[in-house]
Amino acid sequence: MTQAAVSPSPGPARPEDPAKPDRPASPLARLRDPAWYQEYGVYVAVAVVLLFNALFTDHFMTADNFRTQLVQVAPIVIVALGMALVIGTEGVDLSVGSTMALAAAFLPLYLGYGLVPALVVALLAGAVVGAVNGALVSLVGLQPIVATLALFVGGRGLALVMADGQLKQIVNPDLLSLGTGSFLGVPLVVWIAGLLAVAVAFLVQRTTFGRQIVAVGGNRSAAALAGLPVKRVLIGVYVLCGVLAALAGILATARLTASDPSSLGTLMELSAITAVVVGGTPLNGGSVRVLGTVAGALLMQLLRATLVKHDLPDSTAQIAQAAIIVAAVYVARERRSR
Amino acid sequence: MAPPEAEPQPPEAAVGPERSAVLEARSVSKRFPGVVALDDVSFSLRPGETHALVGENGAGKSTLIKVLTGVYRPDGGELRMSGEPVRFARPFEAQQAGISTIYQEVNLVPLMSAARNIFLGREPRNRLGLIDFARMYREATELLDGFGVRVDPRRPLHTLGIGTQQMVALARAVSVNAQVVIMDEPTSSLEPREVETLFRVIDNLRAQGIAVLYVSHRMDELYRVCERVTVLRDGRHIHTGDLADLDRMQLVSMMLGRDLAEVRREGVTSFTAEGHEAARTPVLTATALSSRHQLHDVSLSLYAGEVLGLGGLLGSGRSETAKALSGALPLDSGELTVDGTPLKRLTPAAAIRAGISLLPEDRKAEGIVPGLSVRENIVLAAMPRLSRAGVVSRARQDRIVDIFMKRLRIKASSPEQKVGELSGGNQQKVLLARWLCLEPKVLLLDEPTRGIDVGAKAEVQSLIDDLAREGLAVLLISSDIEELIEGADRIVVLRGGAVAGELEGDEVDESRLLEVLADHTPAPDPGPASGGHDDPVPPGAEAAPARQDVAPAAEEDPR
Numbered sequence: 001m002t003q004a005a006v007s008p009s010p011g012p013a014r015p016e017d018p019a020k021p022d023r024p025a026s027p028l029a030r031l032r033d034p035a036w037y038q039e040y041g042v043y044v045a046v047a048v049v050l051l052f053n054a055l056f057t058d059h060f061m062t063a064d065n066f067r068t069q070l071v072q073v074a075p076i077v078i079v080a081l082g083m084a085l086v087i088g089t090e091g092v093d094l095s096v097g098s099t100m101a102l103a104a105a106f107l108p109l110y111l112g113y114g115l116v117p118a119l120v121v122a123l124l125a126g127a128v129v130g131a132v133n134g135a136l137v138s139l140v141g142l143q144p145i146v147a148t149l150a151l152f153v154g155g156r157g158l159a160l161v162m163a164d165g166q167l168k169q170i171v172n173p174d175l176l177s178l179g180t181g182s183f184l185g186v187p188l189v190v191w192i193a194g195l196l197a198v199a200v201a202f203l204v205q206r207t208t209f210g211r212q213i214v215a216v217g218g219n220r221s222a223a224a225l226a227g228l229p230v231k232r233v234l235i236g237v238y239v240l241c242g243v244l245a246a247l248a249g250i251l252a253t254a255r256l257t258a259s260d261p262s263s264l265g266t267l268m269e270l271s272a273i274t275a276v277v278v279g280g281t282p283l284n285g286g287s288v289r290v291l292g293t294v295a296g297a298l299l300m301q302l303l304r305a306t307l308v309k310h311d312l313p314d315s316t317a318q319i320a321q322a323a324i325i326v327a328a329v330y331v332a333r334e335r336r337s338r
Numbered sequence: 339m340a341p342p343e344a345e346p347q348p349p350e351a352a353v354g355p356e357r358s359a360v361l362e363a364r365s366v367s368k369r370f371p372g373v374v375a376l377d378d379v380s381f382s383l384r385p386g387e388t389h390a391l392v393g394e395n396g397a398g399k400s401t402l403i404k405v406l407t408g409v410y411r412p413d414g415g416e417l418r419m420s421g422e423p424v425r426f427a428r429p430f431e432a433q434q435a436g437i438s439t440i441y442q443e444v445n446l447v448p449l450m451s452a453a454r455n456i457f458l459g460r461e462p463r464n465r466l467g468l469i470d471f472a473r474m475y476r477e478a479t480e481l482l483d484g485f486g487v488r489v490d491p492r493r494p495l496h497t498l499g500i501g502t503q504q505m506v507a508l509a510r511a512v513s514v515n516a517q518v519v520i521m522d523e524p525t526s527s528l529e530p531r532e533v534e535t536l537f538r539v540i541d542n543l544r545a546q547g548i549a550v551l552y553v554s555h556r557m558d559e560l561y562r563v564c565e566r567v568t569v570l571r572d573g574r575h576i577h578t579g580d581l582a583d584l585d586r587m588q589l590v591s592m593m594l595g596r597d598l599a600e601v602r603r604e605g606v607t608s609f610t611a612e613g614h615e616a617a618r619t620p621v622l623t624a625t626a627l628s629s630r631h632q633l634h635d636v637s638l639s640l641y642a643g644e645v646l647g648l649g650g651l652l653g654s655g656r657s658e659t660a661k662a663l664s665g666a667l668p669l670d671s672g673e674l675t676v677d678g679t680p681l682k683r684l685t686p687a688a689a690i691r692a693g694i695s696l697l698p699e700d701r702k703a704e705g706i707v708p709g710l711s712v713r714e715n716i717v718l719a720a721m722p723r724l725s726r727a728g729v730v731s732r733a734r735q736d737r738i739v740d741i742f743m744k745r746l747r748i749k750a751s752s753p754e755q756k757v758g759e760l761s762g763g764n765q766q767k768v769l770l771a772r773w774l775c776l777e778p779k780v781l782l783l784d785e786p787t788r789g790i791d792v793g794a795k796a797e798v799q800s801l802i803d804d805l806a807r808e809g810l811a812v813l814l815i816s817s818d819i820e821e822l823i824e825g826a827d828r829i830v831v832l833r834g835g836a837v838a839g840e841l842e843g844d845e846v847d848e849s850r851l852l853e854v855l856a857d858h859t860p861a862p863d864p865g866p867a868s869g870g871h872d873d874p875v876p877p878g879a880e881a882a883p884a885r886q887d888v889a890p891a892a893e894e895d896p897r
Contacts, residue, residue: 208725215718218707225666225704226719226772227690286709 037331038280042295045324049302057309065305067187071255073301074193075100075248077294079268080275081200082241084293087276088204089217089234090285091137091144093241096272098155099129100249100265105159107175107250108168108259115174119250126246127239129155134235152269159261168259179254189251196244201290210288213237217285274300274321278328299324359418360385360549361406361437361518366415368401375401378415379575381568383518386547388540390564390581392555394593394652394817398573399553403520406551407439408432419517438511439520446495446507453478453491456510481509485539501532508539512548519543520551525559526631526653537563555653556834557586557856571595586856590651594819594852609803609824619678621811622694622780624663627672632658634836636672640780640811645802647826648815649851655835656815657699660782663813664696665689676779690719693779697769697786699815701762705769708758712750713739715757716771723776742771747797763794770801781805782813787821799825823848831855
């Protein structure tokens with residue numbers, strides 16, 4: 001680890017390094033095993049980025065900076081958690097960004113009835129989107145990428161119709177406090193994302209439903225022959241993903257202090273998929289890595305922040321992210337073909 | 339011209355001075371990691387003959403076809419066409435050399451028109467180098483007319499019936515100047531009428547001197563269209579000779595590797611000799627299960643405490659029957675009754691609730707979830723029962739898993755080892771444990787000992803015995819005829835998706851089973867065919883008449 005940190009080569013080539021320089025810490029044999037990278041690569045990479053910043057970036061290791069980074073990454077983490085579940089079933093959900101916009105569009109319409117009804121309606125919208133996705137995938141038998149593409153397009157359209165295509169200021173103090181408030185010095189959004197990560201991890205590891213998700217993703221026909229409610233599991237997964245996306249939409253709206261259905265959540269599906277993939281969840285299903293997903297989202301966020309703080313343009317950050325994605329997919333591919 | 343091969347010959351003789359062979363494989367071997375798929379197989383095809391290639395699962399038929407068509411390159415031996423050694427690096431080269439293949443699943447472009455499919459890659463061009471559609475449609479129509487198929491060649495392929503699609507594939511195969519046409523299970527999805535058309539086309543090919551390699555497990559068809567036959571078993575060449583010299587019994591016993599002379603031998607399986615005490619009333623009754631192209635009116639009853647064998651050759655509908663009994667095969671009609679109560683909805687979940695468990699044939703594709711642990715694979719189906727309020731209870735799971743890992747002697751480093759890392763035998767035991775921990779009333783076992791090592795095989799066999807003695811109703815499907823005979827108290831034999839016979843008590847022996855397996859019942863399709871083989875005749879007497887309609891044509895051709 002130290003080797004890499006002492007020989008920094010800033011620029012797009014960097015991101016590929018993080019996992020490799022770990023030589024002193026682990027036996028050589030393990031480093032040749034792609035599975036090891038898929039398992040731990042993302043954590044090592046986060047550590048390397050942090051270490052690099054500790055040494056070479058001013059004002060990075062400060063509470064303020066971390067608060068900013070975490071607040072920014074929280075919505076991505078929330079959406080990525082749902083995405084990880086969907087990807088665990090060998091699916092993908094492209095409609096999460098639109099679902100965020102839809103939830104944001106519903107908020108101002110129902111805030112008149114109070115915060116709770118508005119939140120319920122917004123989350124319900126996410127559940128409905130998820131249910132439609134799930135039904136298209138499991139009952140109609142569409143491929144997930146096609147099924148969710150429909151709502152990727154249609155969801156945002158509907159959101160714009162609901163909101164009259166306009167940005168609406170949010171003045172409800174309760175809702176705004178969701179975005180700006182903090183508890184024990186940690187922003188509420190971060191608390192929510194953290195608790196959700198714990199909840200999803202529990203769901204995946206310890207509940208019947210969670211284990212069935214993994215089994216359906218691992219071998220769908222075996223799961224069906226074993227009498228598992230495959231269709232129900234699939235619908236449930238997409239509904240969860242939709243609700244989580246809607247929640248992310250609410251929180252993002254609260255931070256923005258405005259409901260902006262035309263731009264809220266654009267490209268979110270890609271950020272979420274990236275976090276999941278970089279976190280080591282294989283795209284061919286059968287495994288959901290919750291902690292890895294959180295780390296994946298963090299890595300992308302920290303990487304971008306690092307490059308920005310070193311005055312490199314955003315375009316460079318995108319290239320670096322691309323390199324990380326390629327590396328993550330490459331590692332996963334190696335493992336599959338073994 | 340060809341020297342007649344009057345008698346069944348060993349492989350070396352078949353290689354011999356076969357001057358006129360249009361396609362010949364000499365001592366071809368093909369190995370895959372852990373398996374020898376083809377072991378020194380020699381085989382030759384004469385111009386204008388229709389040659390049957392038969393064998394059970396794992397015999398090496400498909401490997402041989404893939405070698406002949408350039409999909410695989412042989413590890414040893416050589417291929418010759420018209421006496422010249424050839425080497426195909428890709429399937430395309432084999433096609434160029436005149437070997438066309440028609441697969442079971444039509445492999446054409448469904449959205450393109452029939453004509454475009456026929457001429458794909460070699461479309462007739464006009465002066466501008468553009469496709470000459472008028473000519474293409476005209477020629478396609480002529481070709482298809484020649485096969486007695488009247489369709490508009492402009493229609494997209496997927497709008498045509500599956501039989502017509504096959505004719506299009508055939509038209510494509512023939513129009514590329516094929517010398518050899520390989521047909522792999524061409525009739526498996528055809529209607530009887532379409533089968534007749536196919537046979538007419540084959541006659542047509544024969545008249546043109548084109549050799550046909552016909553792969554099928556349907557005895558009727560083989561005796562109907564083929565002159566010669568090659569039998570493969572376990573990757574080895576067993577026999578090549580005139581089909582007329584073999585009756586069905588002989589053919590089937592060659593495929594299965596059973597010698598009629600030594601029918602009774604001491605048991606080599608781990609089943610005990612005596613039968614089981616079966617109950618009087620059936621646990622599971624299936625009435626008239628039908629599913630298009632797969633099952634026709636299959637009825638059977640399964641009693642507690644017995645092992646019912648389900649016999650049949652490849653493609654007879656054994657696995658489909660087991661799937662149907664477990665609710666995993668969509669049925670057109672039929673009813674399942676468990677303990678006197680009819681099942682309303684036929685789904686795997688409903689069948690499992692009713693106490694029916696299926697150990698599927700394909701362990702990898704339908705059984706294990708490779709990325710999950712041994713523990714999770716065992717409890718997969720029982721998970722809801724081992725959970726409280728949707729939260730899985732590790733303690734309960736561990737208890738069950740521990741019991742079954744000990745009872746079935748599952749060898750894994752720990753219950754947390756991934757099941758994909760285990761040996762085939764241990765994977766099979768994990769699957770058995772998955773079903774046994776549900777405490778089923780009926781256990782359907784589809785090839786429970788296939789592809790597992792000898793030790794595990796013996797353990798599984800004695801387990802089946804024990805289970806039946808404990809009062810479970812067991813359905814056993816096995817291609818291992820010894821296993822079937824010694825394991826089962828009663829055997830229902832399937833043929834062509836229908837029940838062909840049942841053996842009980844003393845009848846359960848090899849010679850009887852072979853008889854029923856090979857037996858010949860009136861063809862279900864009363865086509866315009868060749869009279870003479872429509873009566874059930876004792877095996878041995880029937881082959882000759884069946885051959886009459888094909889023999890003359892064959893003898894004329896080489897000249």
